[in-house]
Amino acid sequence: MRVRRAFRSLPVFPLSMMILALSATSVQAATYVVDSTVDAVDVDPFDGICATASATCTLRAAVRTANATAGADVISLPAGTYTLTIAGDFENGAAEGDLDVTDALTIAGAGAATTILDGNGFDQVLELLDTSLEIRDVTIRHGQGGLATRNGSLTVTRVVVTENGLVGTGIGGIAVRSMRRRRRVS
16 A cells, blocks of 8 residues: 655745844843952943953943943853942943943842842942843942832842932932833824
């Protein structure tokens, strides 16, 4: 007895184009391992490599590189005190002042007792702008504000927020601000 099998043929061109399109749009998350407690910017945040002029990966350089690359990234912070020393105001690119997060990011410390983000008293420590931030196992201290989020999603796990605030401003540990206007619909 002869068995006849029928195969349904798929058009090769549309299928190959779909596979190509899916592979072109997939974004890999990057992990940046910080290896210096110095506060320094990345030489070229758009190259996807966390590297300062002294060839180290600092917290500020990692944040700027993560902001410049698409996709949710991870910054791994070993134990240490990361003091922000580059003063500045009204800048939202993390080049100076606080660390502005503009793309989905996870910051993972080695433990709140040993991994400390110190704002040095001149700005907030972290500001989240229209994205998501997960931060865990760190202490955030000495900022004019610890964490500020504007239209973003913030998740904190095993985080100590202490000794932050600017007297008379209402800014303290964690500030959640929505810049979107709500309209009343009747």
